[in-house]
Amino acid sequence: MSAGLAAGAGAYLLWGLFPAYFGLLKGVGALEVLASRIVFTLVVMLIVLAVLGRLAEMLTIAPRTWLLAAAASAAISVNWGMYVYGVATDRVVECALGYFINPLVSVMLGVVIFRERLTRAQVTAVALGAVAVIVLTVDYGSPPVIALTLACSFATYGLIKKVVPLDPLRSLTAEGIVGAPFALGYLVFLAVTGAGAFVTDGLRTTLLLIGCGPITTIPLLLFGAAAQRVPLSTMGLMQYLTPALQMAWGIAVVHESMPASRWIGFALIWLALAIFTTDALRRARRTRLSARGTEPAESGAPGAGDRQSQAG
Numbered sequence: 001m002s003a004g005l006a007a008g009a010g011a012y013l014l015w016g017l018f019p020a021y022f023g024l025l026k027g028v029g030a031l032e033v034l035a036s037r038i039v040f041t042l043v044v045m046l047i048v049l050a051v052l053g054r055l056a057e058m059l060t061i062a063p064r065t066w067l068l069a070a071a072a073s074a075a076i077s078v079n080w081g082m083y084v085y086g087v088a089t090d091r092v093v094e095c096a097l098g099y100f101i102n103p104l105v106s107v108m109l110g111v112v113i114f115r116e117r118l119t120r121a122q123v124t125a126v127a128l129g130a131v132a133v134i135v136l137t138v139d140y141g142s143p144p145v146i147a148l149t150l151a152c153s154f155a156t157y158g159l160i161k162k163v164v165p166l167d168p169l170r171s172l173t174a175e176g177i178v179g180a181p182f183a184l185g186y187l188v189f190l191a192v193t194g195a196g197a198f199v200t201d202g203l204r205t206t207l208l209l210i211g212c213g214p215i216t217t218i219p220l221l222l223f224g225a226a227a228q229r230v231p232l233s234t235m236g237l238m239q240y241l242t243p244a245l246q247m248a249w250g251i252a253v254v255h256e257s258m259p260a261s262r263w264i265g266f267a268l269i270w271l272a273l274a275i276f277t278t279d280a281l282r283r284a285r286r287t288r289l290s291a292r293g294t295e296p297a298e299s300g301a302p303g304a305g306d307r308q309s310q311a312g
Helices: 002-016 018-023 030-051 055-060 063-088 092-114 120-140 145-163 168-193 203-227 232-238 241-252 260-291 304-311
Strands: none
Touching: 002 018, 002 203, 002 232, 002 241, 018 063, 018 203, 018 241, 030 055, 030 063, 030 168, 030 203, 055 168, 063 092, 063 145, 063 168, 092 120, 092 145, 092 241, 092 260, 120 260, 168 203, 232 260
């Protein structure tokens, strides 16, 4: 368990420090950073599979599974691209907001797509989240597009990953294989036209863009190791470490503005997450007791909370 907790904490800590890394690439176009991230993440994953002797397994993937991988690749590309754009434009706090909102969006997708029934606590949490978005819309003067895009794209990605019949290593590699031709084509175009930072901005930028591969892959591998060893309820609690660190970076390092009205919006989100998480932990405990024959399980939305935890 301690090794699993360390792996999980390492994954969420690295994700929480992403603003520090991608902030170093502010002078590079968001699309070039995204394309580099897709290509070099695939390179790292192919190396990992080769070392494990599992490259041949990619040849056994069914056509339908490739379609699901394409959908997942599109969703995570939107997520990655929007995140890079948010960091580049000094909107790290709004990026953090997106990952705070994500669990609530995941629950709503469960209702819409899987027809899950929400508990009263979950309804309260979602309602508070909606009010918070309204408050923040008034505060920003427009809807928090970056936050909503991050939340919806990552929730969609998690939903697709739930039905992709592949282990995490092959799934991420398949997503990279689908997206790499487009990303590589764009990088080649930038290089030919002289508009790309990869070959024109010096060795530092080149190494940073190459580093997008391992910086993306390492926390994913740590997360995969933790998910096998740590209860979902614990992983669900640990996931808030990432947006908390990102928000702290945005306020303390980037010095983004946080007026009182914005704090109120975030406070409503945190209250919603506290209600949501408490309800999920309580239902998980009841399920464990029921499995031991000690107490009947509570009816309601048996899968919504668990799906959210696994989606992240």
